[in-house]
Amino acid sequence: MKVAVASFEFEGNSLSLGVARREDFVRLGMFEGDDIYRAVAGKQLSLSGALDTLTEAGAEILPVFMARCVPGGHVEDEFYEEALAKITDGIAAAMPVDGVYLALHGAMICATEKDPEGAILSAVREKLGRADIPMAVSLDLHAHVTERMADTAQIIVGYETYPHVDVYRTGACAASLLVRAIKDEIRPVTRIRKYNAIVPVLGGATLNDEPMAQVAALSRAIEASGRALSVSYFPVQPWLDMADVGITGLAISDGDPSQAEAVAQEVLDAIWDRRYDFELPAMTPREAVEAAVVADGRTLIIDAPDSMGAGAQGDSPALLAALVRHAPDIESAVFIVDPETAALAQEIGIGGTGDFLIGAKQDSRWFEPVQVTATVTHICDGQFTYSGGPASGIQNSTGPTAILRAGGIRIMVGSYSIYEHLDEHYAACGIDIATCRITSFKNLMNYRKLLGPGVQYIPLYGPGAAPLRLQHVEWQNRVRPFWPADDMSLPMPAPKSAVSDRKIEHQ
Structure with missing residues (x-):
C-alpha cells in the first residue's frame, strides 16, 4: 500500500x-x-x-x-x-x-x-x-x-x-x-x-x-x-x-x-x-462577577462571546471592566490579547506602575479599552505546550506577554490570540489559577476539565464574535426559516452547498 x-x-x-x-x-x-x-x-x-x-x-x-x-x-x-x-x-x-x-x-x-x-x-x-x-x-x-x-x-x-x-x-x-x-x-x-x-x-x-x-x-x-x-x-x-x-x-x-x-x-x-x-443559562459580566464574589470556592468565568477557540480576537475587556468595578480586591486572573499594552509594559519594566488602556484594539465594534492603573509584575515570551486536546503536545505562544496587577486582579496581556486548552498559558507566565477566586477563560468547553469540588463555572452572554444567543445575530447569508431564529416545529433541509465559480489553477 x-x-x-x-x-x-x-x-x-x-x-x-x-x-x-x-x-x-x-x-x-x-x-x-x-x-x-x-x-x-x-x-x-x-x-x-x-x-x-x-x-x-x-x-x-x-x-x-x-x-x-x-x-x-x-x-x-x-x-x-x-x-x-x-x-x-x-x-x-x-x-x-x-x-x-x-x-x-x-x-x-x-x-x-x-x-x-x-x-x-x-x-x-x-x-x-x-x-x-x-x-x-x-x-x-x-x-x-x-x-x-x-x-x-x-x-x-x-x-x-x-x-x-x-x-x-x-x-x-x-x-x-x-x-x-x-x-x-x-x-x-x-x-x-x-x-x-x-x-x-x-x-x-x-x-x-x-x-x-x-x-x-x-x-x-x-x-x-x-x-x-x-x-x-x-x-x-x-x-x-x-x-x-x-x-x-x-x-x-x-x-x-x-x-x-x-x-x-x-x-x-x-x-x-x-x-x-443546547442553550444553557448565562450571565452578563457584572452578574457573573457578583455571583462569583459570594460563591463558595473558585469560579471560572467563561467569556464565551470572546472565545478564541471559536475564532474571536480575545481582546474583549468586558469582564475586566466588571472586575475593576465590582471586585477590585478579589484574587482573580484574566487574559486579554493586546500587543500595544504588552509592549508598553515591557518599556515600563518589572516593578514599574503605569496607566494602561487595555483591550478593544483588535476588535472595537462592541467595547472601548478599559483604563487601569497597574504594576508590571512579570514579563515573558508566553511559550507553553498543550497538555491535551486537539493540539496535544504542540507548542504555542501568547507572544511578548506581561502580567499586570491592579489590586487583586492579575491581567495577563498577550500579543497573540491562542487556542486555550486548560491553564497552560497562565502557568507558563507564573499564574497559579488555584490561588484565584475568579479565573477567566476564553474557550467554550475545555475549561470543564478543570471543574470539580469547589470549582464552578459561569458562562457570559453578550456582544462579541462568538455570541451565545444565535437567534440575535444579524445574519447576512442564512436562509429563513432556520432554527433558532425561527421557532420551527418541523425541520427544514439545509440549502444546497454554494460552490465558488472560481477554478484554482495549478502549475
Missing part, C-alpha cells in the same frame, strides 16, 4: 475580523515531507493517529504537507492557494498511490473560495485521476460538511467527543477504514443529511448524559449493530454565515448508499429533537 498524507487545519468564524496569514500558520507549525514525522512524534493529533495506523498496516507513507493555525476569521487567499498547491502537487509527485489521508478541520473560511475543504478534496481527486482510489478524511466535530466533500471522499470521520479528547483515535479510525478499503475488505460509501439549523456550542458537551452525549451513544450503538461502518455527528461551527451551514448527520456504509442515508438521517433527527437543550 502506498498512501499519501497531508494536514491543513483551520476553524473560521464569519463574525470575526481575524485574518490568518502564512506567518500565523508558520508560528504554530508548517512542515513538508519527512519533517512531518518529527513534528507529530509523540503528539496526540489526528495525523499522528493516522500515521501510526498506516505504519502498523505496513503501508508506504508519503508525507506531503502539514499546517495548522489557531481559530480566527478567515484564511488569506494567497496562503490558501499556496497550501492547496503544496498538497496537490505533492500528491501528484507521489503518484501512483493506493489511497490518500487528509486531516482537515472542516470549518475553514476563505475570502474567495466558498467551500475550502471541498475544493481541497476535489483538487486532490482531480490529481488522482480516478474515482475509485479511496480518500479518507478526519474532521472536527464542528465541521461544516458539504455535499462536495461527501461526494468526493469515500471516508469521512469526525471527532466523537467535546471537549475533544479523541483526536488521535479519530485519525486512527479514518486510516483504519482506508486500509480496509485499499485491501478491498470494504466498499465505503459516505452520505450526509443536513437541516437548516444551528445550535449553541456551549451546550454541546458529550459528557455524562448531556444532549450530545445521547447522540454519541446512539451513534456508537448503530456502529455496534453493524448498520454502519462509522457514524459521525456535526452540530457545526454556528458562527459561519453561509446559507448551507446546518447540523449534520453522517454515516459510512459498506457499499449501501441507502443504508448510509438512513443512518445519517436518524442521527440528524437525534440532534434536532434535542435542539432546545
Whole structure:
C-alpha cells in the first residue's frame, strides 16, 4: 500500500475580523515531507493517529504537507492557494498511490473560495485521476460538511467527543477504514443529511448524559449493530454565515448508499429533537462577577462571546471592566490579547506602575479599552505546550506577554490570540489559577476539565464574535426559516452547498 498524507487545519468564524496569514500558520507549525514525522512524534493529533495506523498496516507513507493555525476569521487567499498547491502537487509527485489521508478541520473560511475543504478534496481527486482510489478524511466535530466533500471522499470521520479528547483515535479510525478499503475488505460509501439549523456550542458537551452525549451513544450503538461502518455527528461551527451551514448527520456504509442515508438521517433527527437543550443559562459580566464574589470556592468565568477557540480576537475587556468595578480586591486572573499594552509594559519594566488602556484594539465594534492603573509584575515570551486536546503536545505562544496587577486582579496581556486548552498559558507566565477566586477563560468547553469540588463555572452572554444567543445575530447569508431564529416545529433541509465559480489553477 502506498498512501499519501497531508494536514491543513483551520476553524473560521464569519463574525470575526481575524485574518490568518502564512506567518500565523508558520508560528504554530508548517512542515513538508519527512519533517512531518518529527513534528507529530509523540503528539496526540489526528495525523499522528493516522500515521501510526498506516505504519502498523505496513503501508508506504508519503508525507506531503502539514499546517495548522489557531481559530480566527478567515484564511488569506494567497496562503490558501499556496497550501492547496503544496498538497496537490505533492500528491501528484507521489503518484501512483493506493489511497490518500487528509486531516482537515472542516470549518475553514476563505475570502474567495466558498467551500475550502471541498475544493481541497476535489483538487486532490482531480490529481488522482480516478474515482475509485479511496480518500479518507478526519474532521472536527464542528465541521461544516458539504455535499462536495461527501461526494468526493469515500471516508469521512469526525471527532466523537467535546471537549475533544479523541483526536488521535479519530485519525486512527479514518486510516483504519482506508486500509480496509485499499485491501478491498470494504466498499465505503459516505452520505450526509443536513437541516437548516444551528445550535449553541456551549451546550454541546458529550459528557455524562448531556444532549450530545445521547447522540454519541446512539451513534456508537448503530456502529455496534453493524448498520454502519462509522457514524459521525456535526452540530457545526454556528458562527459561519453561509446559507448551507446546518447540523449534520453522517454515516459510512459498506457499499449501501441507502443504508448510509438512513443512518445519517436518524442521527440528524437525534440532534434536532434535542435542539432546545443546547442553550444553557448565562450571565452578563457584572452578574457573573457578583455571583462569583459570594460563591463558595473558585469560579471560572467563561467569556464565551470572546472565545478564541471559536475564532474571536480575545481582546474583549468586558469582564475586566466588571472586575475593576465590582471586585477590585478579589484574587482573580484574566487574559486579554493586546500587543500595544504588552509592549508598553515591557518599556515600563518589572516593578514599574503605569496607566494602561487595555483591550478593544483588535476588535472595537462592541467595547472601548478599559483604563487601569497597574504594576508590571512579570514579563515573558508566553511559550507553553498543550497538555491535551486537539493540539496535544504542540507548542504555542501568547507572544511578548506581561502580567499586570491592579489590586487583586492579575491581567495577563498577550500579543497573540491562542487556542486555550486548560491553564497552560497562565502557568507558563507564573499564574497559579488555584490561588484565584475568579479565573477567566476564553474557550467554550475545555475549561470543564478543570471543574470539580469547589470549582464552578459561569458562562457570559453578550456582544462579541462568538455570541451565545444565535437567534440575535444579524445574519447576512442564512436562509429563513432556520432554527433558532425561527421557532420551527418541523425541520427544514439545509440549502444546497454554494460552490465558488472560481477554478484554482495549478502549475
